[in-house]
Amino acid sequence: MNSQIENYKTFLASPITIKGKKVKNRLFLAPMAGLGHAAFRELISEFGGFGLLFTGMCSAKAVPQENRNISTVFRWRDEELPYLVCQIFGSEPDGMALAAERIEREGFFGVDLNFGCCASAICKKGSGAALLKEPELAKKIVEAVRQTVSIPLFVKFRIGWEENSLDGAIHAAKMAAMFQAAGADALVFHPRSAPDRRLRPPKWEHIRLIKDSVSIPVFGNGNIFEPSDCKKMLQLGNCDGISIGRMAVSKPWIFSTISNGFLPHPDIYQHTSIRMITLLLKHHDERTAVKMFKKFVPYFAAGFKFGHSISKQLLKSDSTDEILKSVNSIFSEHAQPPETIDRPNLHLFL
Numbered sequence: 001m002n003s004q005i006e007n008y009k010t011f012l013a014s015p016i017t018i019k020g021k022k023v024k025n026r027l028f029l030a031p032m033a034g035l036g037h038a039a040f041r042e043l044i045s046e047f048g049g050f051g052l053l054f055t056g057m058c059s060a061k062a063v064p065q066e067n068r069n070i071s072t073v074f075r076w077r078d079e080e081l082p083y084l085v086c087q088i089f090g091s092e093p094d095g096m097a098l099a100a101e102r103i104e105r106e107g108f109f110g111v112d113l114n115f116g117c118c119a120s121a122i123c124k125k126g127s128g129a130a131l132l133k134e135p136e137l138a139k140k141i142v143e144a145v146r147q148t149v150s151i152p153l154f155v156k157f158r159i160g161w162e163e164n165s166l167d168g169a170i171h172a173a174k175m176a177a178m179f180q181a182a183g184a185d186a187l188v189f190h191p192r193s194a195p196d197r198r199l200r201p202p203k204w205e206h207i208r209l210i211k212d213s214v215s216i217p218v219f220g221n222g223n224i225f226e227p228s229d230c231k232k233m234l235q236l237g238n239c240d241g242i243s244i245g246r247m248a249v250s251k252p253w254i255f256s257t258i259s260n261g262f263l264p265h266p267d268i269y270q271h272t273s274i275r276m277i278t279l280l281l282k283h284h285d286e287r288t289a290v291k292m293f294k295k296f297v298p299y300f301a302a303g304f305k306f307g308h309s310i311s312k313q314l315l316k317s318d319s320t321d322e323i324l325k326s327v328n329s330i331f332s333e334h335a336q337p338p339e340t341i342d343r344p345n346l347h348l349f350l
């Protein structure tokens with residue numbers, strides 16, 4: 001692994017096999033409700049450079065009868081199915097298995113169980129990170145899904161509800177071994193405790209404890225802000241690959257930069273924002289498209305030195321025409337294009 005870390009970009013660009021299925025490389029788009037929708041994934045796919053994309057979390061209760069043409073979350077393009085993993089949340093083993101059955105039937109690459117979300121609406125119902133307090137139930141869920149589907153089964157989880165300490169990480173490592181024994185094929189680990197949300201930096205060194213406790217691939221996640229952060233996460237965590245969330249919204253070409261050496265032209269920001277609203281309109285009605293664009297804005301604006309004013313200007317727009325006018329005025333009507341920054345402005349990163 002050490003020489004691989006030196007050549008971390010080559011390592012991340014190399015293929016990996018998960019449950020006998022080859023994945024092009026070791027970079028994943030993390031699941032993000034409200035951000036990782038079909039339109040955004042289409043934008044990411046145009047830049048390429050990733051191994052797998054994950055949907056935002058879908059309710060296991062809804063998935064079996066969900067209409068993909070109406071739902072904003074359980075929606076996809078057929079072309080992306082070979083590299084798309086559908087994430088589900090829920091707390092009932094049978095319900096999770098039923099949802100996974102549909103996901104397999106639709107042709108997704110795999111299914112991902114959300115054992116990491118700490119939003120109170122999710123945890124109150126015993127789903128997401130709340131399952132880390134119920135190891136027996138979590139195990140039953142993994143087993144039920146495993147018995148039902150043969151596609152790759154992922155579990156995304158955090159350090160549990162303990163302080164983000166070594167004890168917490170040791171507990172998470174035991175959970176990891178249990179997920180593997182119950183039938184998981186790969187793990188994505190975000191080394192923060194549940195109550196931590198994203199306030200403190202994740203402890204990348206704790207990823208190593210998870211990796212040491214299982215033989216299935218382990219992917220690290222949390223606070224990758226620049227390509228060079230990947231090297232540090234691999235060094236500390238010894239993981240098999242990396243899952244990137246918010247930074248991919250800020251710079252949707254980041255996967256291509258890491259794995260293909262893609263160097264963006266300054267026009268890329270204008271192109272990306274126009275493409276985002278165009279693709280949102282392709283997938284949704286105008287009202288929904290504008291609403292979804294506004295969720296994208298703070299992350300996109302975080303890539304600029306004066307991101308607050310860019311964000312403010314874009315968030316004022318209430319129609320797609322207004323958005324396009326704002327984008328053109330930001331990028332074309334000034335002598336100097338707005339100054340970009342490599343490390344995002346974390347005040348805009350929600």
Ligand SMILES: Cc1cc2nc3c(=O)[nH]c(=O)nc-3n(C[C@H](O)[C@H](O)[C@H](O)COP(=O)(O)O)c2cc1C
Nearest residue numbers: 030031032033056057156190222223224244245246
């Ligand atoms: C707006 C938003 C929505 C998210 N939704 C989900 C989700 O649906 N499922 C999930 O497992 N994690 C979700 N996450 C957490 C991310 O997958 C990821 O673990 C977290 O953002 C840390 O990674 P990052 O620093 O690369 O963004 C979400 C994060 C954000 C910012």
